[in-house]
Amino acid sequence: MFNMLIGLPEGGALSKDRLLEGTETRVIDRLKLGSGDFTELLKLPTLAMPEVAPEGSSDVARVGTLSRISPSGNSYMLQFTPNVNIAPIPVNELLANQDAFDIEQPWGFHRTRLIVKDIDLYRTLLERRQSSETVCPSRKYLNFPDGPTDENLVVVMMPFSREFEPVWETIQHTVFDVGLNCDRADSIWAEDAIMDDIVGLLWRARIVITDYTSHNANVFYETGIAHTLGRQCIPLTQATDEIPFDLKHLRTLKYETSDIGLKQLKLELGVRIRNILRTS
Structure with a gap:
């Protein structure tokens, strides 16, 4: 079991009606918390974090212990002591694995409260870290942002x-027709450096469409970033001999720039996007 303290990442005053909110009755009974004796509660590891909405945050959570729970009027004063030997955890990592912590979607992390979860905290954190679906990219060369994927x-x-x-116009129309949003780096200006905008787009993308035509080095570099982040990629090309050897094993949509060719691209690209939406 562990305590999940939401909204008070450093401890503080918690309304009495928020203490144990969402905790299962069997857990309360097992820890003998009904009498107001918090001795067993203080023995549990604690995950303390700020409130976080579904769109994510750049904040972090800490693992530690509750060293004190004392009444103060209509509240309890909670003293939280972080474990200095455990690195802070990005709250977006918790948000991305909400089900593993048995927190209700999508606003379960956006309410100040203390919940006791009948889950092994350390094992769950270790499994999440080791999961192949969790990407922890280095920021040595690229300024990866914080925040979840935009599913649209x-x-x-x-x-x-x-x-x-x-x-580009054909791709835009195709994407809009399936009910999604479409962007490329020259259509936004959120950062001073264009590479930061590109990395930000790849980070947030659910699907990345890459056009290998003309053997553009930037596109191949960006494709590598998208692959590393585990994004769903749809490669395009006007000439299959422009595909590097390391990418030839991936299915690529070949298209022509004639009116008929672009109509065919719209049709095949739409099918591919819908397949991804249906299966992922």
Whole structure:
């Protein structure tokens, strides 16, 4: 078992009606908390974190212990002591694994309270860290942001030259037709450095469309980032001989830039996107 302290990452005053809110009755009975004796509660490890909404946060949670729970008027004063030997945990990592902590979706982390969970905290954290679905990229060279994936965002990585505008328009129309949003780096300006915008888009994307045409080095670099982040990728090309050897094993949509060719691209791309939405 463990205590999950939400909204008081450093301890503090907690309304009495929020103490044990959401805790199962069998857990309360097992720990003999009904009498107001918190001795057993103080023996449990504690995960303390700020409130976090579904869109995520750059804040962190800490693992430690509750060293004191004392009444103070209509509240309890909680003293939390973090374990200095355990590194802070990004709250977005907890948000991404909400089910593993048995926290209700989607606003379960957005309410100040103390819950006791009948879960092995350390084992759960270790399994989440070791999971192949958890990506912890280095920020040595790239400024990866914090925040969850946008389930409605499709990002396009392609050359920015004028000759690709009909292709870009076709992709946009296809994405919009399936009810998703579509962006590429030149359509936003959120950061001073364009690479930060590109990395931010790849981080948030649910699907990444990459066009290998003209053998653009930037597109291949961005494709590698998308693969590392585990994003669903849809590669395109006008010529299959422009696909590097390391990427030839991945199915690629070949298209032509004629009116008929772009209509065919719209059809095949739409099918691929819908398949991803249905299976992921």
